[in-house]
Amino acid sequence: MEVFFQALINGLLIGCFYSLIGMGQSLVYGTMKIINFAHGEMIMIGMYLTFVCSILGLDPYLSLFFVAVCAFGIGILVQHLLIGPALEQKNSFTNTLFLTLGLSVLYQSGCLVIFSSINRMTETSYSGITLYFGNISVLLPKLISFCFFIFITALFFIFIKFTSLGKMIRAVSQNPVGAQTVGIPIKTIYMISQGISCALAGIAGNLITQFYYTRPTVGMQFNFKALIVLALGGFSSLNGVFIAGILLGIVENIIAVFVGLAYKDITEFVLIIAIMIISQMYKRKKTLKSCNAVNLIDRRNNE
DSSP: OHHHHHHHHHHHHHHHHHHHHHHHHHHHHHHHOOOOTTHHHHHHHHHHHHHHHHHTTOOTTTTHHHHHHHHHHHHHHHIIIIIHHHHTSTTHHHHHHHHHHHHHHHHHHHHHHHHOSOOBOOOOTTTTOEEEETTEEEEHHHHHHHHHHHHHHHHHHHHHHHSHHHHHHHHHHHOHHHHHHTTOOHHHHHHHHHHHHHHHHHHHHHHTTTSSOBOTTHHHHHHHHHHHHHHHHOTTOHHHHHHHHHHHHHHHHHHHHHTOGGGHHHHHHHHHHHHHHHHHHHHHHHHHHHHHHHHHHHHHHHO
16 A cells, blocks of 8 residues: 555656646647647756756756746747748648647757757755655655646636636637637737747746656657647646546556556556547447437327
8 A cells, every 4th residue: 555655646746747738738729729749849948948057056946937938938939930820821730730740850959969868867955855754755856846736737727717818718719710700819819828838848847857867859758648648638628638647647657566667658548548438438328318319209299
C-alpha cells in the first residue's frame, strides 16, 4: 500500500502536467479547429528559458511570469504572421498541419544550435530536499510545482468561465459565425487563444525543469502526451481533458511501478482503445433505444 500511494502521488503530479498541456491544445482546437504540432516545442522553449534564468541567478519559480509572458508573445506573433494567414486559405487544416510541423522542426533546430544536444538540468539549493508524510516521501520541488499546477489550472478555468474574454473564446469555439455576427473580433480571439495556449505550455515547461532533463527533442515526447490526453478527454472539452490528464498520469505511474516501466507507454493506447470501444457501445445502445422509441410511436399511431 505504501508503494501504491507513492506511485499515486507521483502520478498525480505528472497528471497535472498532462492536464495543463492538454488544455492548451484543447483551447486552440476548440477555437480554430486545428492541431498545433509545435505545442510540445513551446514546453521545451519554456524549459530552456527557465534554464537560462537560473544561470543568471533567478529562481525557477520566480521566472514563471517571465516565461509565461515570453511564450504568450511567441504565440501571438506566430498566430499573426503564420497561422492566421494560413487559416484564410483553402485546405486550411492541411496548411496549418504542415505549418506547425515545420515550426516544430524550426524550434528544435534553433535550440540545438544555441544549446547543443547536451541534457541540461535546472538545479537549486532546495532541489534535493525531501519531505516525509508518514512513510511517503515527496521532493520539495515536486510539491511546489504541484501547488503551482493546481493554482494555474484554477485561474485558467475561472478565466474561461467567468470573464468576458473567456466567454467570447467559448462563443467562438461553439459558433464562430454567430460570434462574428454579434461583433466578436474572431482574429483577435484566435491570437489570444494561441497566446494563452503557448503561455500554458511555457508554464508547464517552467514547472518541470527541476526533475526533467531539458534537451531540444523533449518537446516531441510532450506533444505526443498532449495529443493522447486530447483523444482521451475530447478535443474540445476542457473539463474532459483535465480529468483525462490526471487519470493518464496516475495510471502510467501505477503501471510502471507494479507491472514494469516498459509497459508504461502501452497504457495510453490501451486506454484509447478501451474508451473507443465503450463509446461505440454507448452510441449503439443509444441508437437502439431511439429506434425502439420510434417503432413504439409508430405502433401506437397505427393502432
